Amino acid sequence: MIHASQAIPLNDEAIFDAMPMEEGGQFANHATPLIRNCWYVCARRDEVGRQPISRRLLDTDVVMYRTQSGQPVAMHNRCPHRAFPLVKGRVEGDRLVCGYHGMEFEPDGLCAHLPAVSHVPANACVQTYPIADRGPLTWIWMGDPNLADEALIPELPWLASPEWGSVTGGFHIKTDYVSMHENLIDQTHFPFLHPGTVGTPEYARASMSAATEGNQVMINRRLDNAPPPGIYGKPADIMHKNVDRTSEARFVSPAVHTAHAQIFDNYPEPSKPSVYGYYITHCFTPESNHSIHYWWFNSRDYRLDDTDIDDFMRDASTQAYYEDVEALEWIMDVVLTDKEAQQFELSFAPDKPGLMARRIMHRLAMSERG
Amino acid sequence: MIHASQAIPLNDEAIFDAMPMEEGGQFANHATPLIRNCWYVCARRDEVGRQPISRRLLDTDVVMYRTQSGQPVAMHNRCPHRAFPLVKGRVEGDRLVCGYHGMEFEPDGLCAHLPAVSHVPANACVQTYPIADRGPLTWIWMGDPNLADEALIPELPWLASPEWGSVTGGFHIKTDYVSMHENLIDQTHFPFLHPGTVGTPEYARASMSAATEGNQVMINRRLDNAPPPGIYGKPADIMHKNVDRTSEARFVSPAVHTAHAQIFDNYPEPSKPSVYGYYITHCFTPESNHSIHYWWFNSRDYRLDDTDIDDFMRDASTQAYYEDVEALEWIMDVVLTDKEAQQFELSFAPDKPGLMARRIMHRLAMSERG
Amino acid sequence: MIHASQAIPLNDEAIFDAMPMEEGGQFANHATPLIRNCWYVCARRDEVGRQPISRRLLDTDVVMYRTQSGQPVAMHNRCPHRAFPLVKGRVEGDRLVCGYHGMEFEPDGLCAHLPAVSHVPANACVQTYPIADRGPLTWIWMGDPNLADEALIPELPWLASPEWGSVTGGFHIKTDYVSMHENLIDQTHFPFLHPGTVGTPEYARASMSAATEGNQVMINRRLDNAPPPGIYGKPADIMHKNVDRTSEARFVSPAVHTAHAQIFDNYPEPSKPSVYGYYITHCFTPESNHSIHYWWFNSRDYRLDDTDIDDFMRDASTQAYYEDVEALEWIMDVVLTDKEAQQFELSFAPDKPGLMARRIMHRLAMSERG
Structure with missing residues (x-):
């Protein structure tokens, strides 16, 4: 999947350099206009029902409900008549009533009826947004509706497949989606921010390469013959062994980051797997330039019915991701409130994958504005 | 009172049309500068006493108290020396002491004394505002003091007359006075926002006309031979009968809206009235462009000593007006926080009276700044 | 210490006049840019230890800790790499680790190590600030580091001397340092704001003169043969006598105000002092233009081991200074939120010392900006 011509050796010490902000203008940051031409998660599928709910997405209040046949609907949560929030109304049949x-x-x-008048003019309508269900999630397109091709919704087959079992959770975070992406594709912070879960000392020395595929960025790492991290080793009951480990992390789109980890047990006990697979899915949607809605899934391919493993995975994931949440909120607070002049954002070789993703986000944001 | 030449038939379906915001610039909205040349209620009369109180009115902090002879006084709540809030001082004789x-x-x-110096210069003074008591209310003029003619204070004789009995209440609301006026002169929302109090189904079909008188706007409605609404029928004990009903609602000034309802019992029982009259008074004063102080009165002309009716009227009024309060606060929140581009404010035939009042408010606001 | 040529008679009634704000532009107020070339208190000395702490000073987040040898260190609380607040890291040896x-x-x-790379570029560093301990306080210089001469740290010898005993306290206040200085050098508010502690009626008539010394402003007052104020007389047990009293209050720098009071008992009892001395120290540092960190000390030169006197002095000081805190916060709220046009700041003869200090602060602030 990685083309050699694009692969960047990340531990080359010659690469690092101070990167002045004026040159860095080509990298997205918290102040970059939000990318609208993208499928974002707007809700867990089971949140959207016959009782309307509202959520702020990309600075716009959206109201969502389902028709009698189960189709999701998303509208601007503002009546075009006198700005009443439509979520405070009710669903009747397939219609939302202010x-x-x-x-x-x-x-x-389209407005089909207004009781106080006999005929409603043809231009009486509220803005709607393309919306679609996929597996456990519902997705929305807040950009140019002519570009809203459902084929662009990222494929996350492990979330719907019977061969995978998932635990899930979520946060509402005061950070920006750019920092969130940069944090997720960066694994050099593991030993410092996550010493108790994913940050084993040996993993810091694992080889790493990065590449782009269209508007995606991925990194690959491999570490052989080392103890597994607790979050993967404990549920598989292989903490007493050395294993081989591969990991791919991918900036899929402004809305999605995924990771795929595999643990290879070269000497499996009878009737036990020789490979343990994990997919981690991070979906997040800007509420604004400084806050996001965040849904995560941790999926595995073994012992799907074991609720003890479910509980362990849910707790360990929540702990690790909350460490990221806290760190990103601290950073956002510094960035938004500290008034000291800041001339440079220093970057180093291991920051390249994040900067590659930020360059893509910057280009996407700028191209939308023509 | 309505001149035929001004009356507008409100159910003419040909009138409605989408009204683009650029043309609609002639209608006041939440962002229009506040009208200052107007008598506004600043307090219930019994709130203003020898202990100073303060309240923000039209973006200005005002301190109020009474002299020894009972005259109300209103001053800027800011000492001209070092900006100390005068409400934190005390009244001595007729003077307010910082x-x-x-x-x-x-x-x-005028500053009459400053202990640290022997003589006070003639220009040492704090701004005062014309203020006057009328019935249960105290009124203030925050505009050009040369125009503060007390004859302009709206006459609300039923609030002081022994032939009328009133219940009263109030709210501090995060909305604007323009939306409040538009909501009060619009009765087509009754069946949706107030189904339990004033919104009977038959009333939706009542005839309606609108007219202007100088800077006032009023609507008239009539409905014959129908059940009365609970808020008027229950206290009169005529819920089992069909009655005739007339109603006038009036935009009196930027500070006041009144309504006058009459229920005609064409077959009264012996010793019972054939007409039941109600006056509803809504006084509200902008604290800012996005918040108002609101006092209401519901007055009736029968069984003035019946405290059970008082309790019923107070509870039913509070419920109905709180439904308006909630709706207007939801709308204000949408208007102030939603960032989606909003090209149109759609209006329909029944919105004409509100738009007439908003046009008057816009003209008054602009003429002050001319 | 006062040069006759500079002394201003403060009760000259001919001096007072209304001072229009346009002419008053030469006096600092809450909106004047903060003076950075000045030693400010950043912490009590015992607050700064091996566990890093952070505090916002002059709109900049600062992290502080001590090296193994006990030297205080102050850094910008923002990692130059990805803006992580360094206070959330840890101290290892003499280094602060993100x-x-x-x-x-x-x-x-200077950045000495980054685990993910082998060599760190020479320009990888975080901004530091000159910092120094003096007695019970630690001081910081947030301006041009080339001007950070430690000899400029104000001398407050009574805070370190064994001949003086102090009680101390502090507040975090929503006011500006200009108003705080003006309040402290003004003693004509004592009878109104502090009637229970320092504001005796006789003191209002005490003679007063003011003078400047370089960038300092001081006032001197003297009152003979009058009862002492409770805050000084009660701990000395001389409330039953008339005494002589002198007082000097001094604008030392934008960061410090001091006062020196002496009570002369002309007929002391055997083995009791004939003079009771007090130093009051007010140190405050802008957090922003509208909030300050404030530390105060009340020092005396007698019965240093008497903890009852300590308790009395601490309680009485806290009460008196809290009265100032409340008043200054009320004023700040008025100044920041009231929108009424304010043409004049009226000033009077007793305001001259405060205006002299504000003129110095304005000149210092402007000269830094060249």
């Missing part, structure tokens, strides 16, 4: 004057909107946004 | 350096102000705002 | 990627900073700010 709670102020009873204006009724079809799933396509 | 709590920081003991500067003493007469009711006309 | 908690995100393990970047290690020497006390001079």
Whole structure:
């Protein structure tokens, strides 16, 4: 999957250099306009039902509900008449009815009825947004609707496949999606921020390479014959062994980061697997430039019915991701409130994958604005 | 009272149209500069006493107290010396004494004494505002003092007359006075926002006309031979009958909206009235462009000593007006925080009275700045 | 210490006049840029230890700790790599280690080690600030480091001398350091704001003169043969006598105000002093233009081991200074939120010392900006 011509050796000490912010203008940061032409997760699929709910997405209030046949609908949460929040109304049949004057909107946004008048003009409508279910998640397109091709929704087959079992959780975080991506594709912080879960000392020395594929960035690491990290080794009951370990982390889109880890037990006990596979899925959607909605999944390919493993994976994942959440919120607070002049953002060789993703995000954001 | 030439038939379906915001610039909204040349309620009369109180009115902090003879006084709540809030001082005789350096102000705002110096210069004074009591309310003029004619204070005789009995209440609301006026003169939202109190289904079909009188706007409605709404029928004990009903609602000034309802019992029982009258008074004063102080009264002309009716009227009014409060606060939150581009404010025929009032408010606001 | 040529008679009633704000532009106020070329208190000396602490000073987040040899270190609380707050890291040896990627900073700010790379570039560093201990306090210089001469740290010998005993306390206040200085050098507010502690009626009539010495301003007052104020008379057990009293209050620097009071008992009882001396020290540091960190000390030269006197002095000082805190916070709130046009800041003869200090602060602030 990695093309040699693109691969960057990440421990080359000659690469690091101070990167002045003026040159760094080509990298997205918290102040870059949000990318709208992208499928983002708007809700867990089971959150969207016949009772309307609202959520702020990319600075816009959105109201969501399902029709009688189960199709999800997303509308601007603002009646075009007098700005009443439509989530305070009710669903009748397939229509969303405003709670102020009873204006009724079809799933396509057209106003079909206003009780106080006999005929409703043709231009009476509310903005709608393309929305679609995929597996346990519901996705929304907040950009140009002409570009909203459902084939662009990232494929996350392990979330729907019976061969994989997942635990899940989420956070509402005061950070920006750029910092979140940069944090997820960077694994050199593991020993410092996550010493108790994923940050084993040996892993810091694992080889690493990075590459791009279109608008995706991925890193690959490999570490042979070393103790597994607790989060993967304990549920597999192989903490007493040395194992081989591979890991791919991928900036999939502005909305999604995934990781795929495999633990190879070269001397498996009878009736036990020789490979343990994990997929980690991070979906997050800007609420604003400084806050995000975040849903994560940790999926495995063995002992799917073992609820003790479920509990362990849920607790260990929550702990590790909360360490990221705390760190990113501390950083956002510094960035937004500290007034000391800041001339440089220092970057080093291991920051290259994150900077590659930030360059892609910057290009996407700028190209939308023409 | 309605001149035929001004009356607008409100159910003419040909009138409604989308009204682009650029043309709509002639209608006041939450961002229009506040109208200052107007008598506004600053307090219930019994709130203003010998102990100074302060309240923010039209973005200005005002301190109020009474002289020994009972005259109300209103001053800027900011000592001109070092900006100490005068409400933290005390009243001595007729003077308000600053709590920081003991500067003493007469009711006309002149500084009469400063303990640390022997003579006070003639220009040492604090700004005062015209203020006057009327019935249960105290009124203030925050605009050009040369225009503060007390004859302009709206007449609300039912609040002081022994032939009327009132219940009262109030709210501090995060909305704007323009939306409040538009909500009060609009009765087509009754069945949706107030189904339990004033919103009977039959009333939705009542005839309606609107007119202007100088800077006032009023609507008239009539409905014959129908059940009365609970808020008027229950206290009169006529819920089992069909009655005739008339209603006038009036945009009196930027500070006041009134309504007058009459229920006609064409077949009264012996010793019972054939007409039940109600006056509803809504006084509200901008604290800022996005918050208001609100006092309401519900007055009736029968069984004035019946405290059970008082309790019923107070509870039912509080419930109905709180439904408006909630709705207007939701709308204000949408208007102030949602960042989605909003090209149109759609309006329909029944919105005409509100738009007429908003046009008057816009003209008044602009003429002050001319 | 006062040169006659500079002394201003403060009760000259001819001096007072309204001072329009445009002319008053030469006096610092809450909006004047903060003076950075000055030694400010950053912490009590015992607050700075091996566990890093952070504090916002002049709009900049600063992290502080001590080296193994006990030297205080102050750094910008923001890793130059990805803005992680360094206070969330840990001290190892003499270095501060970032908690995100393990970047290690020497006390001079240079990055000595980054685990993910073999060599760290020479320009990898974090900003440091000159810092020094003096007596019970630690001082910082947030301005041009080339001007950070430790000889400029104000001398407060009574805080370190065995001949003086002190009680101390502090507040975090929503006010500005200009208002704080003006309040401290002004004693005409004592009878109004502090009637229970320092504000005796006779003291209002005490003679007063003011003078400047370089960038310092001081006032001198004397009152003979009058009862002492409770805060000085009670601990000395001389409330039953008339005494002579002198007082000097001094604007020492933008960071410090001191006062020196002496009570003369002309007929002392055997074995009791004939003079009771007090030094009051007010150190405060802008957190921002609208908030300050404030440390105070009340020192005396008699019965240093008497803990009852300690308790009395601590309680009485806390009460008096809290009255100032409340008043200054009320004023700040008025100044920041009231929108009424304010044409004049009225000043009077007794305001001259405060205006002299504000003129110095304005000149210092402007000269830094060249």
